[in-house]
Amino acid sequence: MSVLQIDLGDRSYLIVIKSGYLQEIGKDLQEKKIGNRYGVVADDHVAAIYGNEFMAMLRSAGIAAELLTFPRGEASKSLQTIGELAGRLARLGFDRKDALIGFGGGVTGDLTGFLASAYMRGIPFVQVPTTLLAQVDSSVGGKTGVDIPEGKNLVGAFYQPQGVYIDIALLKTLPQEELLGGLAEVIKYGVIQDPDFFKFLCDNRRRILQLDEEVIAKTVYTCCRIKADVVSRDEREGGIRRILNYGHTVGHAVEGASDYTIIHGLAVAIGMAAAAKLAMLAGYLKPEAAKKIIDLLVAYGMPVDIPKNLDRDRMKKYLLTDKKTVGGKVHYVLPTEIGKTCIVADLDEKLVEQVLG
Numbered sequence: 001m002s003v004l005q006i007d008l009g010d011r012s013y014l015i016v017i018k019s020g021y022l023q024e025i026g027k028d029l030q031e032k033k034i035g036n037r038y039g040v041v042a043d044d045h046v047a048a049i050y051g052n053e054f055m056a057m058l059r060s061a062g063i064a065a066e067l068l069t070f071p072r073g074e075a076s077k078s079l080q081t082i083g084e085l086a087g088r089l090a091r092l093g094f095d096r097k098d099a100l101i102g103f104g105g106g107v108t109g110d111l112t113g114f115l116a117s118a119y120m121r122g123i124p125f126v127q128v129p130t131t132l133l134a135q136v137d138s139s140v141g142g143k144t145g146v147d148i149p150e151g152k153n154l155v156g157a158f159y160q161p162q163g164v165y166i167d168i169a170l171l172k173t174l175p176q177e178e179l180l181g182g183l184a185e186v187i188k189y190g191v192i193q194d195p196d197f198f199k200f201l202c203d204n205r206r207r208i209l210q211l212d213e214e215v216i217a218k219t220v221y222t223c224c225r226i227k228a229d230v231v232s233r234d235e236r237e238g239g240i241r242r243i244l245n246y247g248h249t250v251g252h253a254v255e256g257a258s259d260y261t262i263i264h265g266l267a268v269a270i271g272m273a274a275a276a277k278l279a280m281l282a283g284y285l286k287p288e289a290a291k292k293i294i295d296l297l298v299a300y301g302m303p304v305d306i307p308k309n310l311d312r313d314r315m316k317k318y319l320l321t322d323k324k325t326v327g328g329k330v331h332y333v334l335p336t337e338i339g340k341t342c343i344v345a346d347l348d349e350k351l352v353e354q355v356l357g
Contacts, residue, residue, distance in 0.1 A: 002221045006140065007232040011160045015140060015224050019213055021167040022054065025128060026061025034124050034162050035099025037064035039089055041112040043072040046104040046130055049173060054103060054128075065101075066092055070111070074260040077107045077146050079155065085111070086119050099124040099162070105131035105178070106138035106264060110156070113144030117159035127164045131174060132182025133265050135166045136189070136223035141231040141244075151321040152252045158236050166224075168216050181265020183208070183300050184247070188272060189223045191293055192243045193230075195339035197222050198296070205299055243341045245324055246333040247272030250306075250356075253318035257310040262303075269297050273304035274355050279334035281351045282344070289337055305357075312356050319352075 001018040018024075029038070038058065042051060047069045058065045068088055070076045102112030102125060109127050116125035127139035145156020171179070190198030200218075201208070207215045227244065234241035251271025254262055262270075276293045279285035297304050306315075324331040329345040330352075336342050 002217070004221070004224050004228050006160070006228050008160060008235055011142075013161060013163050015164040015166065015228065017135075017166040017168065017217065017220055017224065019167065019169045019217065021165060022050075022128075022170065023057055025165045026058045026063050028163075028165070029058075029063060029126070030061050032162070034126065036097045037066070037094075038099050038101050039092070039094060040065050040067045040101045040103050041085065041108060041115065042067065042069055042103040043076065043105075043108055044069050045072040046108070050103070050130070050170075072107075074107060074147065074255075074264070077111060079146055079148070081111060082115055082118070082146060085115050089115075089119055094119070094123075096120045096123055099126070101126050101128055102139070102161075103128045103130065105129065105134045109134050109139045110144050110153070111146065113142070113159050113161065114146060114156050117144055117157040122159070124162045125159075127161045129164070129166060130170045131178055132171055132220075133178070133185050134182075135168070135171075135220050136182060137185040137227065137244075139164050139166075140224055140227045141241075142235065151318055151323075152256060153323060154321070160235075164224075166220060168213065168220055171211055171216065177263060177266070179209075179211075180269075180300060180302055181263045184265040184269035184272065184297070184302055186219055186223055187293075187296060187300070188244075188246050188268065189226045191272065191335050191338060192246050192333070192341050193226050193339060194222070195337075197226075198292075198338050202296060202299075209300070242324070242331070242343055243333055246335070246341060247275055249319065249322055249324055249330060249332055250274040250315075252322055253315040254306060254310065256318040257315045258307070262307075266303055269302035270304060270306055273297055274306065275332060275334055277355045278332060278347065278351060279336065281354065282334070282347060284334050284336050284342060284344070286337070289335065292338060293335065308357070312353075315356060 129139040142160035145153040251268040254267040276290040280290040
């Protein structure tokens, strides 16, 4: 078992990483007394696979809980879903002494966190991420939110969980596409912060893709360690935390323009390749370093080119409504070498158009 702490004063919490940990979560929740009872928020897919097992585990630990499900997919990450879930909590009589459990992938975690921040003006919640993307990225750091037609994650809040419980054994049931989507976020950490980790990902590709427990445990731990350090220094993305958005500016535009048919992680892979090309064209990154980044994405089987069928004008509109746009200027996170980045807000539009294609 590995344990990390997000150091945020009175909002600090632990990230626990262990294979087979799902059966032990109830005992920990009982000891910590986070809520009198729990609303377990899960999409219908996760609920069908793990719902009965998870609820039985909670009951065996003496925990009162209700399962609240919603349709799987990015389309459910909306204010409408928040309203429906809040209504069900109210009808069940949930109050300020109760808590939520986000049990699932990134969509579930974002929904649960935002719901927790808003219901009764704030109730506690914990994260139990079931996908690689959620385990290494979205469950950690307190970013919550939903999409609106104008853009992704434009309505939300910074609201920290009381704990993150990661069971890497759950990754064995992931579809290949979801695994690759999570690995895109994994590669991101090597590019922005840790060249040794980037090399580790190059050297251990086969074992990672085969979900070798030893290397997956190290992979998840390293990503969480990097994010814990960044979030502890910059909770609300006023400075260094912005580096975590590497690949997300163009990535979110790709997602939106595809009507979310391209999943988040694979859109981020495309966005990371685009950012590497932008950095090279703008003179921030040497061509050989850009090639290393793109080659690693390709080696893992991820897309790196923006699909030709996506409307470029629509993508540009998403870029301008991105959360990282300030005063009409799009802020790009660009690598300057493997392990280092810079934030650039004055890129030549001709370079952007050249990369968008």
